[in-house]
Every structure is written in structure tokens, then in C-alpha cells.
Amino acid sequence: MTVEELLEQYATGVLDFSGVDLAEANLSGAKLSGINLNDANLSIVNLSGANLSEANLSNAKLNVARLSGANLCSAILNNASLNVANLIRADLSRAQLRGASLIRAELIRVDLSRADLFEADLTSADLREATLRQANLRHANLSEALLRGASLTGANLEMANLNSSDLSRSDLSGANLGDAELRQANLSHTNLSGADLSGANLRWADLSGANLRWADLSGAKLSGANLIGADLSNANLTNTIFIHANLTQAKLIKAEWIGADLTGATLTGAKLYATSRFGLKTEGMICEWVDLSPVGDRSIIQNFHSEDSRDFFNETPPTIRIIIDAALEHEANFAIAGAYYQIAQEYRGLKQPPSMESGRRRTVFTFHVDNDEALFPTAYIVILPFLDAASTQKNISSMVEIINSQVVANQDLKFPDMVKQLNILVEQAMSQATTIKQMKKNIEIAAKLNFCKAPTQIILTNSSAYTLIVHDNPHFGKRFINRSALNASSDDQISSESTKDILPSLDMVMDFVKGFHYISH
Secondary structure, three states, rough: HHHHHHHHHHHOOOOOOOEEOOOOOOOOOOOOOOOOOOOOEEEOOOOOOEEOOEEEEOEEEEOOOOOOOEEOOOOOOOEEEEOEEEEOEEEOOOOOOOOOEEOOEEOOOEEEOEEEEEOOOOOOOOOOEEOOOOOOOOOOEOOOOOOOOOOOOOOOOOEEEEEOOEEEOOOOOOOOOOOEEEOOOOOOEEEEEOEEOOOEOOOOOOOOOEOOOEOOOOOOEOOEEEEOOOOOOEOOOOOEEOOOOOOOOOOOOOOOOOOOOOOOEOOOOOOOOOOEEEOOEEOOOOOOOOOOOOOOOOOOOOOOOOOOOHHHOOOOOEEEEEEEOOOHHHHHHHHHHHHHHHHHHHHHHHOOOOEEOOOOOEEEEEEEOHHHHHHHHHHHHHHHHOHHHHHHHHHHHHHHHHHHHHHHHHHHOHHHHHHHHHHHHHHHHHHHHHHHHHOOOOHHHOOOOOOOOOOOEEEEEOOOOEEEEEEEEOOOOOOOOOOOHHOOHHHHHHHHHOOOOOOHHHHHHHHHEEEHOOOOO
């Protein structure tokens, strides 16, 4: 069939030209919207500026075809072959290209917004400044593709192959790149804010200057990656692998990176305000200084000498455990949650609710704190809902006095400034505890429950993994008390007996405090 015959029949209303052979034909500027060219041979055809909107080009051969400026909006091109085709500035918005072959295709400034490119092969395709907003590229092959300056906001690239692709200065904000392959990809100065990169393979990728604010990189592999100057503020980096990655002057403000592996990584100049320094693997890490200022303006610098950074970063997060010798009931669970909510309103050190482990016989509440110095004051506060509060607080006060006496007596501690900070924090906790008890009704309600009258153990664990029992109720583990029959007099008896706790030895208290990884404020 000749071009003239096709155009003549189309003009009479014929739309079905499936299987037609128009190789090397000139259809530039043709108006063929809605045409059916299924299985057609359109190799080396000139369709520049043609209107093919809503056309069916499934399984069509368009190798080396010229489609620059063509309108293919909502066209169907599933399994079509467009290898080395010229589609510069073509409109393929909402087009169906599932399984299409676009190897080395020229797609500069093409509009593929909302297009379906599931399992499409775009190996070495040129997509510079292309628009792929909300496009479906799941399982697509974009290895060695050029996507510099492209817009892929909200695109689905889950499990896509982007190895060695160039995505520099592109916009991938809100995109789904979960489990995608991005080895040696160029993502320098790319906008990945809010993107899902969980489980992605980014080994040796260039992410220098990239915007990764609020991105999810949990479980991602970034071994050897270049993250110099990248912004990872508020990013989820849980269990992310940064082995030998370069994070020089990266912005990690308020990032969550418990379980991250920074073995052999470079972190010099990183901005770490409000970022946990615990729960990390840091063997062989290089870090000469970090920026602890709230906005990353270097107004608060922490310098490290030789191995000092090991005292700043640590695998063991400081925790407070309250072990209650009773099973948690629904009423108690509700009351305790309300009590800690009200405590958190007054006490800033309680940044998140405790994790809870509820067994048939015992309940464990675990509180995580940001630094070792917060252990004693936070324990002083979080015990408030329980009957053992008074005796626990008395023990904490006694231990702080022991620490102070040792410092005065023989300067036994390596960090005297830490003791000053500890005293300030404990004094503040004492004052706040009084205010909380007077003002917060949920504390009073919780304290009346049998669960909160049960014997407790309070165990602190510092960042060196040393533990210290600050309270151990003499009745803990003993089941002869009939708690349902407790009255005011028996409460007083238990409370008075609980004050007979044996304090840890002086050496135990001092060894625990010497295990603090203290950094000056």
C-alpha cells in the first residue's frame, strides 16, 4: 500500500490498517488520529509532526523512524519496536508502551507523562529533559540511558534497571525507586526529595549535592557511593549500607539511621544536628569534625582527634528499662499511654513513647535516649506513674551524690564537664517531676492501678553496653502478695520496704559513668 492509498482510505473513514507495510514512507505532518497500525512495518518512516493521538501501534516496527514533534497522546504502542527512532519533542503522554523496545531511541524533551512503559527497554535511550511525570517504568530497562534534566516526579521506577544511567539534575521527587538497580548511576544534584529508594542498589553511584530530604533509603546499598554535600535531612536510613561511602559535609539533620553500616565511610564535616549517634557500625570510619548547629552553619563544631570519633558514634543506644512484675491489662495500657503523653508535654527528654514487651507474667517498657547524660534524669521522670517512683528517685539522687563526691575527692572522672551537665539535668528533672505530679491527672489515675503498684526493676544501659540497676524492689519476683486486696496501709508498707533497696557499689556506679561517651555541649 502506498502512502496516497492509505491517506485516501483514511479520509473515507477507514481506520484499520493493521499489518500494513509502509517502510521508508513519508507521512510527515499527516493527521492519523485513532488509526490502527497494529503489526505495521513503519521502519525508517518519516512521521515528524504527525498526529497519531489514540492510534494503535501495538507490535509495530518503528525502528529508525522519525517521530520528532509527533503527537502520540494516548496512543497504544505495546511491544512496539522503536529502536534508534527519533521522537524528539513527541507527545507520548498517557501512551501505552508496555514491553516496547526503544533501544538508543532519541527521546529528547519528549512528553511521556502518565505513559505506561512497564518492562520497556530504553537501553542507552536519550531522554534528556524529557517529561515522565507519574509514568509507569516498573521493571523497565534504562541502563546507560541519558535522563539529564528529566522530570520524573511521582514516576514508578520500582525494580527498574538504571545501572550507569545519567540522572544528573533530574527531578525524581516522590518517585518510587524501591529495589531499583542504580549501580554507578549519576544522580549528582538530582532532586530525590520524598522518593522511595528502599532496598535500592546504589553502589558506587554519584549522589553529590543530591536532594534526599525525607527520602526512604532504608535497607539501600550505598557502598562506595559519593554523597559529598548531599542533603539527607529527615531521611529514613534505617539499616542502610554506607560501607566506604563518602558523606563529606553531607546534611544529615534529623535523619533516622539506626542500624546503618558506616564501616570505612568518610563523614568529615557532616551536619548532624538532632541526629542519633547510636546504633551505628563505624569501624574504620574517617571523621575529623562534625557540624552540630541547628541549621548546619558551622556555628557548633565538634572536632575529633585520632580515635575520638569512636566516643561519639556507637553501636549501643542508651536505654532505660522498667520491668514490671505483672502482665499488662487493657485498662493499665490505656492509662500508662495517657500518663506518658502528659509527661512528654512537660519533659522534652521523652521524645517518643517507650517500646513495650508484654508477657504473661512481666511487662517491659524500654525508653531510648539521645545520650548517656540523659539516662539518670529521664529515669527519674519515667518512673512517675509507678508506686516505686519515690524509692527509685531516692536511689538516683544517692547515685548522683556518689558521683559528685568522687569528682570532688580525687577527680576520678575523665570528663568533669559531663558531671556538671549531669547535675544540671537531674536538678531539672527533679523540678519537673514535682510539677508533673501536681498538674497531670493521668499520673494520679495510673498510680491507683494494681499494675502500677507491682514491684519493678529499673535498669539503665549506657552506650558502652554497661548496665546499672538503679532500683530493684525486694518483692520483685515474689508472688505471695495478693494485689487485689491491697489497701492504703499495705501500699505504705510496700513503699517503705522498697526504700530498703541495696544501692550498687561505688565501683559499679563509677564504672557505669566512666562508660559514658560524652561530647561537650
